Amino acid sequence: MSELLSPTLITVAMAAALIGALAGVMGTFLVLRGQSLLGDVIAHASLPGVVAGFLISGGRGFLAVLAGALVSGALAGLAVQGLRRGAGIKPDAALGVVLSLFFAAGVVLLSLAQLRPGSAGLTVFLFGQAASVLRADLPAMALVVALVLAVLALFWKEFKLVAFDREAARAQGLPVAALDAVLTVLFAVTIVLGLSLAGVVLMVAMLIAPAVAARQWVRGLAPMVGLAAGFGIFAGLSGATVSALGPGVATGPVMVLSATALAMLSVLLAPERGVLGRVLGQRRTRRALRGRQVLEALGGLGRDHGDPGFGPEQGMLRAYLGAGTTRVLARLQREGLIRPAAATVPQGRTPRWELTEAGHARLAALRAEGGR
Amino acid sequence: MIDALALMILGTGALVALSGAMLGTFLVLRGQAMAGDAISHAIVLGIVLAWLVTGARAGPLAVGGAALAGMLAVLAAQALAQSRLMAQDAATGLVFPAMFALGVLLINLNARNLHLDVDSVLLGEIGFVWLDTMTLGGVDLPVAAVTLALAGLANAAFLLLFWKELKLGAFDPALAAAQGFRPGLLGQALLALTAITAVAAFDAVGVVLFLAFLIVPAVTGRLVAASAAGMLAVALVSGVVAVALGYGAAMAWDVSIGGAMALATGLGLLLALAASPRAGLVAAVIRNRAVQREARIVALLAHLHAHEGTEAEAVECTREALVQHLGWPAAVARAVVLDGLDRGIVTQCDGVLRLSEAGRALARADAGRNNRLSAGVGRGGA
Numbered sequence: 001m002s003e004l005l006s007p008t009l010i011t012v013a014m015a016a017a018l019i020g021a022l023a024g025v026m027g028t029f030l031v032l033r034g035q036s037l038l039g040d041v042i043a044h045a046s047l048p049g050v051v052a053g054f055l056i057s058g059g060r061g062f063l064a065v066l067a068g069a070l071v072s073g074a075l076a077g078l079a080v081q082g083l084r085r086g087a088g089i090k091p092d093a094a095l096g097v098v099l100s101l102f103f104a105a106g107v108v109l110l111s112l113a114q115l116r117p118g119s120a121g122l123t124v125f126l127f128g129q130a131a132s133v134l135r136a137d138l139p140a141m142a143l144v145v146a147l148v149l150a151v152l153a154l155f156w157k158e159f160k161l162v163a164f165d166r167e168a169a170r171a172q173g174l175p176v177a178a179l180d181a182v183l184t185v186l187f188a189v190t191i192v193l194g195l196s197l198a199g200v201v202l203m204v205a206m207l208i209a210p211a212v213a214a215r216q217w218v219r220g221l222a223p224m225v226g227l228a229a230g231f232g233i234f235a236g237l238s239g240a241t242v243s244a245l246g247p248g249v250a251t252g253p254v255m256v257l258s259a260t261a262l263a264m265l266s267v268l269l270a271p272e273r274g275v276l277g278r279v280l281g282q283r284r285t286r287r288a289l290r291g292r293q294v295l296e297a298l299g300g301l302g303r304d305h306g307d308p309g310f311g312p313e314q315g316m317l318r319a320y321l322g323a324g325t326t327r328v329l330a331r332l333q334r335e336g337l338i339r340p341a342a343a344t345v346p347q348g349r350t351p352r353w354e355l356t357e358a359g360h361a362r363l364a365a366l367r368a369e370g371g372r
Numbered sequence: 373m374i375d376a377l378a379l380m381i382l383g384t385g386a387l388v389a390l391s392g393a394m395l396g397t398f399l400v401l402r403g404q405a406m407a408g409d410a411i412s413h414a415i416v417l418g419i420v421l422a423w424l425v426t427g428a429r430a431g432p433l434a435v436g437g438a439a440l441a442g443m444l445a446v447l448a449a450q451a452l453a454q455s456r457l458m459a460q461d462a463a464t465g466l467v468f469p470a471m472f473a474l475g476v477l478l479i480n481l482n483a484r485n486l487h488l489d490v491d492s493v494l495l496g497e498i499g500f501v502w503l504d505t506m507t508l509g510g511v512d513l514p515v516a517a518v519t520l521a522l523a524g525l526a527n528a529a530f531l532l533l534f535w536k537e538l539k540l541g542a543f544d545p546a547l548a549a550a551q552g553f554r555p556g557l558l559g560q561a562l563l564a565l566t567a568i569t570a571v572a573a574f575d576a577v578g579v580v581l582f583l584a585f586l587i588v589p590a591v592t593g594r595l596v597a598a599s600a601a602g603m604l605a606v607a608l609v610s611g612v613v614a615v616a617l618g619y620g621a622a623m624a625w626d627v628s629i630g631g632a633m634a635l636a637t638g639l640g641l642l643l644a645l646a647a648s649p650r651a652g653l654v655a656a657v658i659r660n661r662a663v664q665r666e667a668r669i670v671a672l673l674a675h676l677h678a679h680e681g682t683e684a685e686a687v688e689c690t691r692e693a694l695v696q697h698l699g700w701p702a703a704v705a706r707a708v709v710l711d712g713l714d715r716g717i718v719t720q721c722d723g724v725l726r727l728s729e730a731g732r733a734l735a736r737a738d739a740g741r742n743n744r745l746s747a748g749v750g751r752g753g754a
Contacts, residue, residue: 031458036465037406044580087651093591096405100584101638107495107581107631115626123491127476201413201494201580202476205469212458212466249480253473260470267457275455 007135012197012240015133015141016255019194020206020236022145024228025152026190027207028214028221029183032163037092038080038184040204041099043191045076047106047200050125051113063140065125066192073188076102106200128199128252137196144193148186159183160221197236199252209259210235216270235259290328291337293321295363298338298355311341311352318350329353337362376512380502382619384517385633388573389585389611391524394531395566396590397604401542406461407446407563408586410468412570412579414445416475416493419574424478435519435571442567443560445471472579496578498630504575516575523572527565531604534558539600577630584634585611588641595644595651610640668708670738671698673717676727677735689725 030039046069053068076098083094113122124132152159161169162179170176187207194203210231214224239255268275297317302310318325332338337359341352355363399408418441422434445468452463479493501514508518531538540548541558549556566586573582589611593603618633625632649655675698679688687693694705709725712718717731727735 031462034459034461036459036461037409040409040465040469087595087645089591089594090400090403090405092403092405093400093587093594096409096583096587097591097638097641099409100580100587100634101641103580104584104631104634104638108627108635111628111631112625126491126494202469202473204465205473208462208465209470212462216457246481250476253477253480256469256473257477260466260473263466267452267455273457275457 009240009244011135011138012133012244012251013237014138016197016236016240016251017233018138018141018145018236019197020210020232020234020255020259021229022148022190022232023194023203023206024210024214024230024232025149025225026187027209027211027232028225028228029159029163030187030207031211031215032221032224033183036204036208037095038077039187039191039207041080041095041102042073042076042184042188043195043200043203044099045102045106046070046073046188046192046195047103047125048072048109049106049192050195050200051106051109051122054122055109055113055116065195066144069192069195070185070188072102073192074185077184077188103200124199125195126199126201127250128195128197128202128255129250132196141193144189148189151182151186155179155182163221197239197251198255199250202252202256205256206232206235206259209256209263213259213263213266216266216273231259231262235262287331290321290324291332292363292366294325294328294332295337295355295359295366297321298353299360299363302355311354313352314350317353332359377502378619380505380514380517381498381629382615384498384501384514384520384576385615385619385629386612387517387520387524388576388582389589389615389633389637390608391520391527391569392573392582392585393589393593393607393611394524394527394604395562395569396586397593397600397607398538398542398562399566400587400590400594401600401603402559402562404559404563405587405591406464408566408570409583410445410449410464411442411563411567412582412586413468413472415439415442415567415570415574416579417441417471417478418444418475419571420475420478420482424482435568438571438574439564439567441471442570443564446563492578493574494578494580495628496574496576496581496630498576498633499628501576516572519572520569520576523565523569527569530561530565534561538562542600577634581630581634584637585614588634588637589614592637592640592644595641595648598650606644610644611637614640665708665711668700668704669711669715669717672708672712673727673731673735673738676718676725677732677739680727680732686724690723691725 027039030036049068049070049072050065051068052072053064053066056068057064079098079102080091080094083089083097084091089097110122158169158174158179161172161174162176162183166176169179190207191203194206198206210228211224213231214227218224218227235255235258238258239251242254242258243249243251266274269277271277294317297320298312301312314326314329317329321328329338333340337356338353339356341354345351396405396408399405415438418438419434421441422428422437425437426433428434449460449463449467452458452467453460458466476493479489501516504515505512506515506518507513537548537553537558540551540553548554570579570582570586573585577585589607590603592610593606596606597603614636615633617639618636619629621627621636622629622632644652646653647655672694675694676689679685682688688697691702691705691709694700694708695702698705700708709718709720712725712731713720717728717734719726719728
């Protein structure tokens with residue numbers, strides 16, 4: 001177990017937590033703006049920049065790779081805009097074109113780079129590898145994270161308005177295009193920072209999954225950003241730890257699966273919005289509705305017969321209200337709202353039922369409440 | 373000199389391009405290009421799971437299982453989006469990376485038995501298709517090429533059988549549904565074929581480069597052609613040309629063959645962006661200049677008409693006035709006057725420009741139209 005707490009693991013865990021937090025924060029904006037797949041494109045498109053950074057600087061230095069990836073990621077973002085606005089290509093086609101062409105350029109450059117010495121580790125950027133993060137990179141990484149968060153805090157109100165209500169932002173005279181550009185650059189920085197751990201193909205999930213998870217639990221931008229950062233940190237830490245356990249297990253996939261599991265659990269379990277909560281709520285509503293149906297039938301038939309104590313037969317109620325009625329009758333009897341109208345059931349007949357005092361009161365209350 | 377090896381690589385590449393272009397045309401028309409991205413990533417999980425269950429990496433079981441995974445990614449994303457818990461793009465971005473990640477992880481864990489490394493999942497190994505061949509009618513053919521040919525035939529049959537319905541579903545889904553064509557069902561079939569083709573292309577070009585062959589030639593076709601048939605034709609041709617160009621470039625500079633082929637599809641797109649008669653930059657520039665020229669002629673007529681018969685005519689109706697009062701560059705003023713003279717709507721006498729009969733009639737018509745327009749605007753505003 002001493003291996004588990006090695007300096008390497010601590011370095012990797014710190015890097016993963018930094019990246020997870022930043023990805024969660026920026027991913028919230030990406031998801032809220034409906035640009036999730038732009039994140040995918042920028043991530044794939046940073047591959048040629050990574051390799052070009054290596055080719056130009058002659059090494060796998062953190063800053064060279066970061067700068068190269070940033071340039072190609074930003075170019076890709078601009079290319080998507082240009083294809084959409086300039087050539088009138090549909091958004092999804094523009095995304096697909098830029099993603100695949102930039103990635104192809106990256107593959108070509110990668111094959112060029114592999115002829116050079118010292119390029120052996122370049123393919124870690126495809127899927128990310130914990131061991132590729134050096135302790136010396138951590139301060140620079142932390143600085144970049146701090147810078148991005150500072151910019152975000154500085155323009156918080158503006159970004160919030162642009163994310164939620166572009167028209168209102170434009171009406172207030174905010175420079176929407178410039179804010180868009182700044183956000184895109186921040187996305188690119190975030191993605192590039194995560195490449196060494198998550199890789200170009202999977203980085204998008206580190207942006208989207210924590211934000212989707214957070215969205216299920218909270219409303220409002222600030223709580224969502226905070227919770228997404230927390231989820232991102234958890235995914236990063238668990239990814240780093242698990243991939244340290246087994247040799248040859250890439251960090252990226254584990255981080256992504258961890259983040260996705262959080263998102264799926266949130267989708268299932270979150271109160272109100274969650275699938276489970278909704279199903280339970282539906283069941284509650286249906287039960288209440290069925291119970292009221294039976295009470296109404298008993299009370300209504302009694303009124304129609306001019307005899308509040310008129311006890312219709314169970315078979316008749318079933319024919320009237322459907323097959324599930326027997327269960328509903330049993331439940332209502334347990335709740336003390338109805339009782340058998342006669343002590344004995346004649347041969348070949350079904351029991352007769354009538355409302356108790358509590359049943360009459362409940363029915364009156366339900367009717368007074370209106371439709372609910 | 374093209375030897376058997378090159379022929380195998382080129383043939384396999386051409387089959388990827390052909391089968392991709394057929395599906396890509398309609399994916400692009402339906403606005404589902406990124407569904408192709410999701411499918412091609414998600415099949416990796418399907419391939420690994422099919423291998424874990426059946427032990428087969430090729431054959432109908434593996435292809436079917438993998439294609440099923442691709443379909444599942446799209447359907448799961450649709451279901452998540454329909455639950456209104458997240459937007460469609462977030463759902464897509466949540467599902468397929470997770471499936472891909474699980475696939476990569478399983479490959480990592482079973483690398484020794486699976487004979488599949490994660491880099492080739494992404495990049496493919498079209499340079500090595502000759503390693504895995506089968507004999508068909510006395511000819512050695514790469515297995516990847518045979519699989520791709522079958523997928524391509526299925527795609528071609530699908531397009532031939534449902535051409536009209538596919539077109540209607542792409543251009544006017546509401547009308548297609550109203551006529552009872554089930555555009556939704558046809559869309560599912562399109563996605564299923566995309567998944568099958570992605571599996572077939574997987575060994576050759578990997579999951580991301582396949583997307584280039586699926587989308588880029590189709591978008592190229594969209595820029596150049598106005599009809600679905602024209603778009604498909606351009607897509608097929610530009611895809612195959614890209615394969616040939618990419619192969620040549622890869623040989624010349626000793627780079628990744630699949631990457632070069634995929635990147636070469638971008639050349640066709642650039643060409644279309646520059647030179648397409650419909651949406652190209654050159655066409656747009658020509659159109660803009662024509663519009664600008666007409667606007668200047670109208671301005672010239674209005675200017676001459678306004679000063680005709682006034683005292684300032686000798687000053688205002690000269691080329692110098694066009695430069696000084698209208699702010700036109702001298703060359704532009706010269707060109708516009710020459711244009712007017714050529715059209716016979718302006719005459720020139722001692723440096724003074726005058727309207728000809730035809731020019732006066734045109735100027736009056738323009739002025740009348742402008743008055744009516746401004747009157748209409750005034751009424752509308754009142």
